[in-house]
Amino acid sequence: MKTITAKKIEETVARLAKEANTLLRKDVFSALKGSYLAENKSRPKVMLKAIIDNAAYAKKEKLAICQDTGLPIIFIELGQDVKIAGDLKQAVLKGIESGYKAGSFRESIIQDPLKRGKSVYSGAVIHTDIVTGNKLKITVLPKGFGCENKSQTKMFNPTVEIDEIKDFIINAVKTAGRDACPPYVVGVGIGGTADYAALLAKKALLREIKNQKSKVKSLEKDLLKEINKLNIGPMGLGGKTTALAVNIETYPTHIAGLPVAVNISCHALRSAAATL
Amino acid sequence: MKKISAPLKEKDILSLKAGDEVLLSGEIYTGRDQAHKRLVKDLKKLPFEIKDAVIYYCGPTKAPKGKIIGSCGPTTSSRMDAFTPLLLKQGLNGMIGKGSRSNEVREAIKKHKAVYFLAPAGCGALISKFVNKVKPIAYPDLGPESIQKLTVKDFPLIVGIDAKGRSIYD
Numbered sequence: 001m002k003t004i005t006a007k008k009i010e011e012t013v014a015r016l017a018k019e020a021n022t023l024l025r026k027d028v029f030s031a032l033k034g035s036y037l038a039e040n041k042s043r044p045k046v047m048l049k050a051i052i053d054n055a056a057y058a059k060k061e062k063l064a065i066c067q068d069t070g071l072p073i074i075f076i077e078l079g080q081d082v083k084i085a086g087d088l089k090q091a092v093l094k095g096i097e098s099g100y101k102a103g104s105f106r107e108s109i110i111q112d113p114l115k116r117g118k119s120v121y122s123g124a125v126i127h128t129d130i131v132t133g134n135k136l137k138i139t140v141l142p143k144g145f146g147c148e149n150k151s152q153t154k155m156f157n158p159t160v161e162i163d164e165i166k167d168f169i170i171n172a173v174k175t176a177g178r179d180a181c182p183p184y185v186v187g188v189g190i191g192g193t194a195d196y197a198a199l200l201a202k203k204a205l206l207r208e209i210k211n212q213k214s215k216v217k218s219l220e221k222d223l224l225k226e227i228n229k230l231n232i233g234p235m236g237l238g239g240k241t242t243a244l245a246v247n248i249e250t251y252p253t254h255i256a257g258l259p260v261a262v263n264i265s266c267h268a269l270r271s272a273a274a275t276l
Numbered sequence: 277m278k279k280i281s282a283p284l285k286e287k288d289i290l291s292l293k294a295g296d297e298v299l300l301s302g303e304i305y306t307g308r309d310q311a312h313k314r315l316v317k318d319l320k321k322l323p324f325e326i327k328d329a330v331i332y333y334c335g336p337t338k339a340p341k342g343k344i345i346g347s348c349g350p351t352t353s354s355r356m357d358a359f360t361p362l363l364l365k366q367g368l369n370g371m372i373g374k375g376s377r378s379n380e381v382r383e384a385i386k387k388h389k390a391v392y393f394l395a396p397a398g399c400g401a402l403i404s405k406f407v408n409k410v411k412p413i414a415y416p417d418l419g420p421e422s423i424q425k426l427t428v429k430d431f432p433l434i435v436g437i438d439a440k441g442r443s444i445y446d
């Protein structure tokens with residue numbers, strides 16, 4: 001049994017919140033650079049350069065990469081041999097609040113979704129998984145809502161042809177169009193239930209771009225190729241890169257159905273993780 | 277690249293064509309979802325001179341120590357589509373945001389000889405370099421969604437929809 005204090009968790013979450021918002025993920029940064037080099041039309045090339053320069057400037061000045069510092073999504077993998085001294089959930093929420101405050105990020109969270117009211121720093125969506133071992137892994141994913149608004153979930157029949165699923169995913173990108181800061185990273189969840197497929201789609205965004213571990217590599221490759229033919233391009237002004245990657249996660253499901261969810265990320269796909 | 281100033285002059289607006297790159301200097305007002313909802317309710321007593329004004333769809337992060345503003349890129353313009361024609365009717369003649377607009381907005385832009393600009397989307401840190409002054413104007417309870425007057429210098433924009441109703445996306 002290993003003991004981890006709530007204080008330690010709070011400090012770690014605060015650090016991750018700052019890091020995720022100001023330091024673009026290395027894999028995303030190099031994918032953007034790759035797209036910049038591959039692009040030969042002038043306007044999309046200029047846009048990709050601005051995106052790369054923005055990430056570099058944010059890093060140098062410790063500024064938020066994007067003013068939409070998101071709704072923080074926290075993924076916790078808690079080893080079953082870990083004892084938490086204190087309140088885990090409170091520690092995470094306090095860590096988010098202090099990290100966002102220290103970073104001068106945006107107060108984008110409202111407490112009542114219907115009455116709206118004053119926006120504040122406190123609030124996060126927390127997903128916890130119990131795993132074996134004595135470690136605690138925390139990942140902070142600040143999700144901007146320009147792209148979160150473009151999420152889609154559909155319950156297909158179990159007899160569906162793969163092309164229909166592909167069309168649904170490609171159409172979700174078409175619907176996001178120019179609005180949600182392309183080039184995108186497209187997260188897809190296939191299987192489970194309606195809610196679980198949506199969670200998988202979000203989790204898929206955590207997987208590194210060009211990670212080879214996917215179970216459905218050729219489907220991802222096909223979709224990326226199709227999506228990049230849409231000519232939406234950086235800032236919606238055309239070009240070769242509409243998406244940097246398509247990441248798909250799959251899960252067992254029921255004989256009567258096939259849930260598919262799409263969660264789109266803008267080019268500023270931000271996350272940071274630490275293991276205690 | 278064309279240099280233009282805000283508040284916008286009619287002759288400048290009429291000289292712009294969808295796809296033109298411009299550098300905008302002068303005073304612009306931040307305003308997004310909730311501010312728009314209030315503005316259309318307050319049409320008879322608007323909190324700033326809307327004639328010839330430019331609204332920037334932006335909710336900045338807080339200013340870190342030593343800076344006057346934080347990250348301040350554009351938000352999705354289409355969420356403001358329902359309110360925009362009413363504001364154009366009141367004299368608003370410029371908007372800055374990201375992404376597509378509805379046909380109603382495009383028609384209203386044409387009717388009132390206005391212009392819609394695109395700002396570099398997702399480049400909020402970089403855009404903060406073009407802001408020289410920030411002044412709170414209205415609805416402070418809205419926090420990042422309150423209306424602030426930004427004085428900008430050479431803010432790089434692209435004309436998205438021009439006064440003839442032509443769109444860069446056509």
